[in-house]
Amino acid sequence: MSHTCITEAPEAVGYDELLDRSFRRSYDEGRDIWSDEPAMEVCVQRLLARLPQRGAVLDVGAGRGRDAVALLGAGHRVDAVDLVATDDWAAIAKRWHGQTAFIEGDVLAVRLAGPYDGILDNGCLHHQHPSACKRYLAKLAAHAKPGATLVVSFFTPADGRSQGGLWQQHDGRLTQEFTEAQARALLHGAGWQALDCLAVPRASARYHYLVVTAEREMKPPSSLALATPRGGRPPTARQSRFRGGKFDGSSALHASRVVRSAKDT
Numbered sequence: 001m002s003h004t005c006i007t008e009a010p011e012a013v014g015y016d017e018l019l020d021r022s023f024r025r026s027y028d029e030g031r032d033i034w035s036d037e038p039a040m041e042v043c044v045q046r047l048l049a050r051l052p053q054r055g056a057v058l059d060v061g062a063g064r065g066r067d068a069v070a071l072l073g074a075g076h077r078v079d080a081v082d083l084v085a086t087d088d089w090a091a092i093a094k095r096w097h098g099q100t101a102f103i104e105g106d107v108l109a110v111r112l113a114g115p116y117d118g119i120l121d122n123g124c125l126h127h128q129h130p131s132a133c134k135r136y137l138a139k140l141a142a143h144a145k146p147g148a149t150l151v152v153s154f155f156t157p158a159d160g161r162s163q164g165g166l167w168q169q170h171d172g173r174l175t176q177e178f179t180e181a182q183a184r185a186l187l188h189g190a191g192w193q194a195l196d197c198l199a200v201p202r203a204s205a206r207y208h209y210l211v212v213t214a215e216r217e218m219k220p221p222s223s224l225a226l227a228t229p230r231g232g233r234p235p236t237a238r239q240s241r242f243r244g245g246k247f248d249g250s251s252a253l254h255a256s257r258v259v260r261s262a263k264d265t
Contacts, residue, residue, distance in 0.1 A: 002186065003168065007166075008175075009026055014104055015109075015129045016109075016129075018172045020106070021175075024170070032064070039201070040153065041120075042153075042200050042209070043067070043122040043151050043152075044071065044151075045070075047071075047213075047215055048070065050151075051077065052162075055076045055077070056079075056114065056117050057079070058118075058119045058140070058144075059071065059080040060081050060107050060119065060121045061081070061122060062080035063082060063086065064086045064088045067091060067120055071120075072096045076118075077100070078100045078101075079114075080102045081105065082107060083105070083111060107139070107183040108135065109125070112143045114145075116143060118150070118151070119140050119143075119144055120150075121150070125137070125154065126127050126155045126175055126178070127173060128174075128176075129174065130174070130176060133186060134186065137186065138191055143190075146217075149215060149216075150216065151216045152211075152214065153177065154177075154183050154214075155207040156178055156208055156209065156210035157177050157204060157208075158207050158208075163180050164253060179210075180197045183210060191217050191219075192214040192215065193216075193217055194214045
C-alpha cells in the first residue's frame with residue numbers, strides 16, 4: 001500500500017466519510033493486519049496494570065475485539081467503539097452478557113456513557129484529521145473520571161527524526177507520526193497528563209509505536225470536545241440497539257449502532 005509524505009493536511013471537510021470508507025474496504029478485503037499484530041498487545045496490558053477492580057473501560061477502535069476480550073476477561077465493563085462493526089462483536093457480547101456494548105460509529109459522533117476509569121486507544125488517534133486530534137482527546141477526557149488512565153498508541157518515526165511527519169495513503173487516509181515531545185504536548189492541551197512513554201518496535205521501516213500512558217487532569221478543557229474543526233462541520237449521529245439478532249433502524253454513514261447482550265436490552 002503506497003504512502004506519500006505530505007507537508008500540509010488536506011481539507012477537513014469530507015475526511016470522516018473518507019476514513020469510514022477506507023477502513024470498511026480494509027476489513028472487506030482482509031487487509032486489517034493490525035487485528036493480529038503482536039506489537040499492538042502492549043497497549044491493553046499497560047492499561048490493565050492501572051485499572052481498579054471491575055473498572056469501566058472505553059475501548060476506542062475496538063476492531064475485531066481482541067483488546068475488549070482481554071479487558072472483559074479481567075472482569076471489567078467495556079464499551080467498545082469502532083467505525084466498522086465486525087462479525088466478532090455479537091459473539092463477544094453474548095459471551096459477556098451484561099458486561100459489554102459494541103458501538104459502530106465515529107467516536108466524535110456517538111453518544112458515550114462513562115464516566116470511565118480507563119480508556120484505550122490502540123491505533124485510532126493517528127488516523128484522525130490533524131485539525132480534530134485535540135477535540136478527539138478532549139471528548140475522551142470529558143467522559144473519563146478525574147485521574148482516569150488513558151493508554152494511547154501513536155505512530156512514531158522509526159528513524160529517530162526530531163519531528164513526526166504526515167503521510168497519506170493512496171485512498172486518502174492520513175497517518176500522523178508523533179515524537180514523544182509532540183505526543184506529550186498534544187495530550188496536555190486536551191486534558192491529559194502524560195506519565196510515561198514506551199517505544200514499541202514493529203515490522204516497519206517507516207514508523208514504530210509509541211505507547212503513552214496518561215492521566216486525566218482534574219479540569220479538562222471539555223469545551224474542545226464540542227468545537228467544530230476549521231473548515232469542517234460537526235459529525236452527526238443516530239443510534240439504534242441490537243435486538244433479536246438485528247439492528248433497530250436503518251444504517252447510514254455516521255449512524256451509531258449498539259450491540260448489547262440480551263440482558264442489556
